[in-house]
Amino acid sequence: MSVKYAPVLWNRNKYLYDAVLLAGVIGYIYLYTSVGPFYQDVTRPIDGAVLRMRAFGSCAFLMLTIILCIGPLARLDRRFLPLLYNRRHFGVLTAAVAAVHANYVLGWYFNFSPTDRYVALLSSNTSYGQVLGFPFETLGIAALLILFILAATSHDFWLSFLGAPLWKALHMLIYPAYAFVVLHVALGALQGPDDPVFTSVVAASVLLVGGLHFAAGRAEMAADNYQADASSEVEALEQGGWIVVCDVGEIESNRAKVVSVPGHDRVAVWKYKGKLSALSNACAHQNGPLGEGRIIDGAITCPWHGYQYQPEDGRSPAPFTEKISTYRLMLVGTTILLDPNPQAPGTYVEPVVIGEAS
Structure with a gap:
């Protein structure tokens, strides 16, 4: 009840929410790594580290898509409100999954670099003046940093310390993070061998997020502009x-x-x-x-x-x-x-x- 800092206690709904989240992530990673190889159009089996890298990366992308869909869905239909209440837990888990993806990337591509792997990551490609060949890694790093900031400040202590307006403005960075992730994928994974499934998933994600926000905005505008039959x-x-x-x-x-x-x-x-x-x-x-x-x-x-x-x-x-x-x-x-x-x-x-x- 009080706006003074106090921890938000766990309850049955929170435990159930997090259990479903964890089960969903584990189930997706398992299916991707065990069933996914059968649908890869390659002449040689994909290395296990690469497969896990792609599994965690695609999982983080899908989780971020769902996070951005929950808000407008709750505006359009109250039945989605339970998903909204503990959405911060969803965001923290998304940051963790994205971090695992980044760790696999560093381990696979830069673990044996003669220079520090973080230095190698940022200096291996500096062609910022072109579209094809753009160092998409920096876009992924930017998105990951934002997710870390949002996860680290998701606790109510930071809400109390920063104040609601600043805290809310800070967490609106989820939209730039999504844009960075889409560009990271479009300039990176989609530039490789043709993968119509993943390309379709990315396109569907952008259309879904944009479409739901547009629909929710139209609904809000209609409600705001409501005019009764006036006497x-x-x-x-x-x-x-x-x-x-x-x-x-x-x-x-x-x-x-x-x-x-x-x-x-x-x-x-x-x-x-x-x-x-x-x-x-x-x-x-x-x-x-x-x-x-x-x-x-x-x-x-x-x-x-x-x-x-x-x-x-x-x-x-x-x-x-x-x-x-x-x-x-x-x-x-x-x-x-x-x-x-x-x-x-x-x-x-x-x-x-x-x-x-x-």
């Missing part, structure tokens, strides 16, 4: 600066509708016990999306780590002292309108009674 009273309120949220029937009980306000802030409008309340959509702990959570035992519960707030005043239940901004609402017929001006964090705002409109 003259609603139109007058809009001219006065109020924002149309939606029809009251569109919000499920104990759930929220998230709406954007000027300045790119987001507000969660909650429906509960025949009433409506509006609070900031950003959890005080990690800027988690409160509007994707639900009301449990009368308290708004963040889906990321369970931080709770009272819907009427945005305060955490005692003995905790965290608080977030509240907003005024108005109900005209069945249309919900929001005053975009936030109240001071922890300010009590009288809930709107839905009555027959529910």
